[in-house]
Amino acid sequence: GCYSSDTHELVGVLTLKPVDHDIIKMRQVAVSESFQSKGIGTYLVKSSETFAKSKDFKRIELHARLESLAFYIKNEYIAEGEQFKEVGIDHQAMYKNL
Numbered sequence: 001g002c003y004s005s006d007t008h009e010l011v012g013v014l015t016l017k018p019v020d021h022d023i024i025k026m027r028q029v030a031v032s033e034s035f036q037s038k039g040i041g042t043y044l045v046k047s048s049e050t051f052a053k054s055k056d057f058k059r060i061e062l063h064a065r066l067e068s069l070a071f072y073i074k075n076e077y078i079a080e081g082e083q084f085k086e087v088g089i090d091h092q093a094m095y096k097n098l
Contacts, residue, residue, distance in 0.1 A: 002040050002044055004035070011031060011032045011040060012035065012041065013028060013044075014027075014028065014029045014030075014048055015028045016048055016052065021057075022058040024055075024059075024060055024061075025060070026045070026060050026062040027063075029044065029045070031044075041071060042074075042075060046075075048060070052098055058098055059096065059097050060077075060095065060096050061094070062077070062093075062094050062095070063086055063092070063093055064093075065090070065091055066083065066090045069094075072094050076096055077094040078094060078095055079094050080094060080095055081093050
């Protein structure tokens with residue numbers, strides 16, 4: 001998680017779940033609307049990549065909502081396969097080799 005240095009409020013979250021010994025899945029990425037476009041999401045993603053590398057994972061996978069594609073592309077994630085619905089929302093599978 002990421003907390004505001006001013007209010008100590010939780011403003012961003014991200015979870016990682018191992019898939020196997022080489023792949024970890026990024027899930028539940030969210031940044032409070034009032035804190036978006038301030039680099040918090042990028043900070044969380046880059047920190048998770050550093051953590052995953054330190055644990056010898058070789059690849060991060062995720063399911064991105066379509067409105068988040070540009071964010072992940074900017075962070076060097078690659079779209080894989082066709083778009084699909086997950087919990088009724090359009091998503092795109094993406095990955096990044098570490």
